[in-house]
Amino acid sequence: MRVTNSILIRNSQTRLQQNLRGMENAREDIASGLRLRKMSHDPTGASEVVRTTSSMRALAQYQRNADIGSARASAEEVALDQLTNALSRAVELSVSQASATANAQTRTIVKSEVDQLLAFAVNLGNTRFGDDYLFGGTRSGEAPFRRPPTAADGFSALVDASNAPVDPSGNLSVEINDGEFVTPTHNGTEVFLDTDAYESLRALSTALGNNDVAGISAAIDRITVSTSSVQSLVGTQGARLNHLENTKFTLMATDASLTAYRSDLRDTEVDKAMVELVGKQTLYQAAMSATSRILGMSLANYL
Secondary structure (H helix, E strand, O other): OOOOHHHHHHHHHHHHHHHHHHHHHHHHHHHHOEOOOOHHHOHHHHHHHHHHHHHHHHHHHHHHHHHHHHHHHHHHHHHHHHHHHHHHHHHHHHHHHHOOOOOHHHHHHHHHHHHHHHHHHHHHHOOEEOOEEOOOOOOOOOOOEOOOOOOOOOOEOEEOOOOOEEOOOOOOOEEEEOOEEEOOOOOHHHHHHOOOHHHHHHHHHHHHHOOOHHHHHHHHHHHHHHHHHHHHHHHHHHHHHHHHHHHHHHHHHHHHHHHHHHHHHHEOOHHHHHHHHHHHHHHHHHHHHHHHHHHOOOHHHHO
16 A cells, blocks of 8 residues: 555544544543533443432432421420420319319419410410421311310311311321331321310319319329320320431432442543543654654655
8 A cells, every 4th residue: 555645644633633632531521520521422321320310319309308307297296295294284283273272263273374274285286387387287278276265166277168167187298218108297186186185174174163173183184194195196206206317317328329329420530530631641742743753754864
């Protein structure tokens, strides 16, 4: 094959362009911090980056859901503690009023404070969490309980389509992992009605107002049982919070692993890229020197 000057020039230009492209790629790797900037650079690796990024977005949503669930569960735990304190205070106030040393006047005074405790308990039932009512169940946009409660009617403030009163029901669940849902709070019926917290306080108030010693003793027993029921819910909330916190830890660990994996696929090892850039610059300079020497040769060089 006859090698002409034009072939030498074309081949030299091609190799110089290849060296320049390699230098530019190395420079862009360093400047951007990304080795994988286009799908065409590594289709297999790029598809893996896309899949990993999608998984990380899902994990971020699960983490947000777990944070919300944990905050709601913590808010209920605080409300349950306050309800327990209110019930304990009611028992403490009324124990002496079941004795023969008490009279109608002292019982009337204690009744006033028990009524305040009942109103406080109803306020707890209407605890807000952001724009929602924490114990509203599936109707979290509406206050679940009457404030203040009426003397004889039920405590629920919710009504159905026919305007009949209904108790708060249902629960809002959040997805904290793929296919794993958790209900972070109880509804108002479970916390305040099923535990007999409201009705036992009202029974105590009524007995105190009627100067009914037997009724006071019976109400104290009811409140004691109610307190135990509330404490059972506190235990449930503690287990929920532990589960949510463990899930959050697992999600964070998984996210860290995926971040490291994606970085290995996509990101540039700067020190390695710097060495590569220096090597390509050296090769380019050597190629330029060789090319200039070859193309600068004339017939006199062969004589």
